[in-house]
Amino acid sequence: xxxxxxxxxxxxxxxxxxxxxxxxxxxxxxxTGFKRTEATFHDVLTTTIQQPTSFQQNGRVxxxxxxxxxxxxxxxxxxxxxxxxxxxxxxxxxxxxxGDALFEIAIPGQDENGQPVxxxxxxxxxxxxxxxxxxxxxxxxxxxxxxxxxxxxxxxxIRIPNYHKIKVEADGTILAFNERTPGxxxxxAGQLKLVQIVRPQVLQQMGENMYTVPDTIDPAVGDVIxxxxxxxxxxxxxxLAVRQGYVEQSNVNLADEVTELMxxxxxxxxxxxxLVSADNLMALTNSLRS
Numbered sequence: 001x002x003x004x005x006x007x008x009x010x011x012x013x014x015x016x017x018x019x020x021x022x023x024x025x026x027x028x029x030x031x032t033g034f035k036r037t038e039a040t041f042h043d044v045l046t047t048t049i050q051q052p053t054s055f056q057q058n059g060r061v062x063x064x065x066x067x068x069x070x071x072x073x074x075x076x077x078x079x080x081x082x083x084x085x086x087x088x089x090x091x092x093x094x095x096x097x098x099g100d101a102l103f104e105i106a107i108p109g110q111d112e113n114g115q116p117v118x119x120x121x122x123x124x125x126x127x128x129x130x131x132x133x134x135x136x137x138x139x140x141x142x143x144x145x146x147x148x149x150x151x152x153x154x155x156x157x158i159r160i161p162n163y164h165k166i167k168v169e170a171d172g173t174i175l176a177f178n179e180r181t182p183g184x185x186x187x188x189a190g191q192l193k194l195v196q197i198v199r200p201q202v203l204q205q206m207g208e209n210m211y212t213v214p215d216t217i218d219p220a221v222g223d224v225i226x227x228x229x230x231x232x233x234x235x236x237x238x239x240l241a242v243r244q245g246y247v248e249q250s251n252v253n254l255a256d257e258v259t260e261l262m263x264x265x266x267x268x269x270x271x272x273x274x275l276v277s278a279d280n281l282m283a284l285t286n287s288l289r290s
Contacts, residue, residue, distance in 0.1 A: 002278060002282070003070075004274055004275075004277070004278035005275055005278045005279070006070060006071065007070055007071045007271075007274070008071070008271040008272070008274045008275035008278070009071070009275065010044055010070060010071030010072070010073060011071040011072050011073075011267075011271045012268060012271045012272065012275070013073065014039075014041060014071075014072055014073040014074045015264055015267055015268040015271065016268070017039065017074050018039045018041075018074065018264050019261070019264055019265070019268070021037055021038070021039050021077065022257055022260055022261050022264065024037070025037065025252045025257050026252065026254065026257050026258075026261075028250055028252060029250055029252050029254055030249070030250065031209065031250050032125050032126075032127055032209070032247050032248065032249065032250070033084075033123060033124040033125030033126065033127075033209045033247070033248050033249075033250070034084075034125075034209055034250040034251070034252065035079050035080060035081055035082075035124065035209075035250075035251055036079075036080050036250070036251055036252045036257075037077055037078065037079050037080065037205075038077070038078060038080060039074045039076070039077050040074065040075050040076045040077075040078065041072045041073065041074055041075060042072065042073070042075040044070045044071050044072060044073050050064060076201065078200065078201055079200055079203055079205070079211075080251065081100060081124075081197065081200050082251050083097075083098070083099070083100070083248065083251065084248045084249040084250050084251035084252075085248070085249045086098070086243060086246045086247070086248055086249070087246060087247050087248075087249050088245060088246055089245055089246065089247055090245045091245060092165060092166055092167075092244065092245065093127075093128045093129050093130055093142065093166070094126060094127055094128065094244070094245055094246060094247050095126035095128060095168060095192070095242055095243065095244055095246070095247075096126050096242070096243045096246040096247050096248040097124065097126070097194065097240060097241070097242055097243075097248065098240065098241040098242075098243060099239050099240035099241065100196055100197075100239075100240075101194040101195060101196050101228055101240050102122035102123060102124055102194070102195055102196075102197065102211070103122065103123050103124070103126060103150060103192060103193070103194065104120055104121070104122055104150075104151045104193040104194070104195055105120070105121050105122070105123060105144055105148045105149060105150050105151060105210070106118040106119070106120065106121070106148060106149045106151055106157065107119055107120075107121045107148050107206075107210065107212075118149075119212065120151070120212070121148070121206065121210045121211060121212045122195060122197070122210070122211050122212070122225075123144065123209050123210050123211065124209065124248055125144070125145075125208075125209040125210075125247075125248075126246075126247055126248065127144070127145055127247055128142050128143060128144060128145075128150055129142075129143060129145070130142060130143075130160055131143050131147065136159070137162075138161065138162060139159040139160060139161055139162065140159070140160045140161075140162060141157050141158065141159055141160075142157070142158035142159075142160065144208075144210075145208070146208055146210075148210075150192065151193045152190035152191055152192060152193055153172075153190070153191045153192075153193045153227075154190070155193070156190070158174060158189065158190050158192070159189065159190070160174075160176050160189050161176055161178075161187065161189075163178065163179050163180050164176035164177060164178055164179060164187065164189075165177050165179055166189065167186070167244065168192070168242055168244040169242070170241040170242055170243075171191070171240075171241075171242070172191045172192035172193075172194055172242045173188070173190075173191045174188070174189040174190050174191065174192065175187070175188060175189065176188075176189040192242060193227065194227075194228040194240060194242075195225045195226065195227050195228065196225065196226045196227075196228060197211075197224075197225055197226075198223055198224055198225060198226055199223060199224055202214065202217060202224060213225075228240060
């Protein structure tokens with residue numbers, strides 16, 4: 001296989017992966033809380049072929065040597081955490097975050113001994129609901145659509161007493177009001193735990209708009225995630241706000257994705273034509289007779 005065929009083959013493989021990424025973004029255009037992903041390319045290998053000294057002529061200032069590449073491949077696939085548009089639903093258990101934070105939830109997992117444990121995960125999808133827990137008949141628990149518990153700042157699930165409706169403040173504080181006694185004072189029901197991702201490139205997508213970090217990375221380390229404090233003077237907390245009765249839409253821009261799709265398809269076609277041309281030249285060479 002000659003250099004042209006290797007170059008085209010390697011590049012087409014990376015471009016096919018990018019087409020799959022674009023297709024996934026477009027398929028989730030209307031998925032609540034979805035964050036688009038994008039691919040970054042880099043050269044596989046670049047070498048310089050030295051030319052004979054006879055190529056050096058009087059008046060020629062360009063250096064001797066021919067740069068030779070071996071195609072390009074995807075170096076990283078990163079999640080773009082930019083905020084999507086907010087959509088009003090008027091449901092008391094729908095929440096959206098203004099800012100770059102995420103909700104923390106608990107998902108089932110296993111420790112190093114194979115024992116069941118709850119692991120932290122994060123999401124921007126605030127389509128929550130109140131569900132009963134057989135072990136606690138006096139309360140309802142705030143959960144995701146998949147049934148995972150939404151955590152508060154105390155790392156405990158958010159519990160709402162039965163027959164109470166909730167109101168969420170901008171800082172994530174949840175107040176429960178007794179529907180049977182309208183004049184009764186509100187009961188504090190906790191505060192939503194919000195975290196900011198310091199290094200989004202280490203996030204792993206789990207599906208269903210949930211993210212986690214690899215087992216080799218401790219999520220408690222400050223250079224991975226940062227818990228947004230409750231201090232009103234905290235500048236990071238001041239940039240965030242929880243909106244009740246809203247959900248965040250996907251941050252996918254259809255026009256941008258279609259444009260990127262066309263450019264990637266043209267690049268794929270160019271490499272495919274180069275591959276066909278190299279094959280035709282090899283066939284022509286093999287057909288020559290002395």
